Amino acid sequence: MSSLTPRERFDRSIKALFDEVLVLGSMVEQAVLESIDVLARRDLDAAHALYRRDELINQKRYQIEKDVLTLIATQQPMARDLRILSAVLEIITELERMGDYGKGIAKITILMGDEPVDIPIADLRRMAEQGLDMLHRALGAFIDRDDQTARSIPKEDDQIDALYNHIYREAIAQIVKEPAANVDQGNYIIWAAHNLERMADRVTNICERIVFVVTGEMREMDVTDDELYPRAA
Numbered sequence: 001m002s003s004l005t006p007r008e009r010f011d012r013s014i015k016a017l018f019d020e021v022l023v024l025g026s027m028v029e030q031a032v033l034e035s036i037d038v039l040a041r042r043d044l045d046a047a048h049a050l051y052r053r054d055e056l057i058n059q060k061r062y063q064i065e066k067d068v069l070t071l072i073a074t075q076q077p078m079a080r081d082l083r084i085l086s087a088v089l090e091i092i093t094e095l096e097r098m099g100d101y102g103k104g105i106a107k108i109t110i111l112m113g114d115e116p117v118d119i120p121i122a123d124l125r126r127m128a129e130q131g132l133d134m135l136h137r138a139l140g141a142f143i144d145r146d147d148q149t150a151r152s153i154p155k156e157d158d159q160i161d162a163l164y165n166h167i168y169r170e171a172i173a174q175i176v177k178e179p180a181a182n183v184d185q186g187n188y189i190i191w192a193a194h195n196l197e198r199m200a201d202r203v204t205n206i207c208e209r210i211v212f213v214v215t216g217e218m219r220e221m222d223v224t225d226d227e228l229y230p231r232a233a
Contacts, residue, residue, distance in 0.1 A: 010075050017067060017088055018143050021095075024060045025139045028095050029132050031057065031102035032199065036128045039109045039192065040121060047109035050102065057099035061092045083216065087209040091142065094202040098135070101195035108188045121189055123170075127163045127196040130156070134203045142210050150210035153203065154221040160200040167193040 004012070031050065038046045068085050071077065077085060134153050141149040171186040171193075204221050212218045 006075075010071075010077070010081070013067075013071055013075070014081070014084060017064065017071075017085075020060070020064050020067070021088060021091060022139060022143070024057065024064065024092060024095050025135065027057050027060060028099045028102070029135065031099050032105075032128055032132060032196075035102040035105035035109075036121075036125050039105055039112075039124070042109065042112070042114055044110060044114065047106040050106040051110065054099055054103040057096060061096040064092050065089060083213045087142070087213045090209045091139075091206050094205050098199050098202055101199050104195050105192045108192050112185060112188050115185070121192075123163050123167050124189070124192055124196065127160060127167070127193065127200075130163070131160055131196055131200045131203065134160075134200060135206070138203050138206045138210065142206070142213070145210075145214050147211045147214035150207040150214075151221075153207050157200050157204060160197055164193050164197040 031054065034046075034050055037043075038050055068088050072082070072085055075081075134156055137149060138153050140146070141153070168190055171182075171189045174182045175186040208219070208221055
């Protein structure tokens with residue numbers, strides 16, 4: 001017979017949930033980074049495999065959601081516990097959608113095929129790495145209940161926006177220079193950049209939830225949301 005109190009059992013269940021959120025975050029990080037590598041190499045076989053592997057991210061998200069709902073139904077959590085559990089539901093939704101962005105970049109690789117690309121894509125990797133670094137720190141802040149870090153991370157979104165704008169301008173310049181050769185590739189590169197820019201926006205959403213967990217205050221972060229260009233869903 002277990003000697004743990006109900007509160008201790010509940011805390012262990014919360015910790016197990018946190019571990020699973022970190023696993024999902026790691027899956028998303030790997031998918032996004034791999035999507036950029038696949039695009040850079042133009043590896044169509046790997047792109048198809050990555051596209052299909054997104055289903056594993058979906059399954060992990062749904063399993064965590066089921067576990068959260070089971071805890072709510074069986075453990076009678078207190079108000080602060082409910083904030084944590086609702087935040088987990090929000091965070092795994094954001095993570096699953098970030099995984100979709102990696103899947104979308106894999107699709108871009110498939111659509112581009114093996115035609116040569118004249119538009120440089122090195123800045124896409126910088127966008128991905130910086131956005132994923134923001135995500136990694138945000139998930140750490142959630143585990144540690146660190147609202148100060150959560151408040152600071154969204155301020156870095158301007159750097160992601162600057163990279164996006166640079167990629168956009170470079171792609172448009174190449175399209176204008178040689179429309180017949182570059183219009184499709186340019187649009188694909190812009191599409192990939194949209195995905196990465198949106199990923200950083202979703203990190204901001206996660207940070208808002210962390211502040212809510214710690215303070216009980218739900219408010220939108222003061223981050224400029226540039227709607228000048230259309231974004232991938």
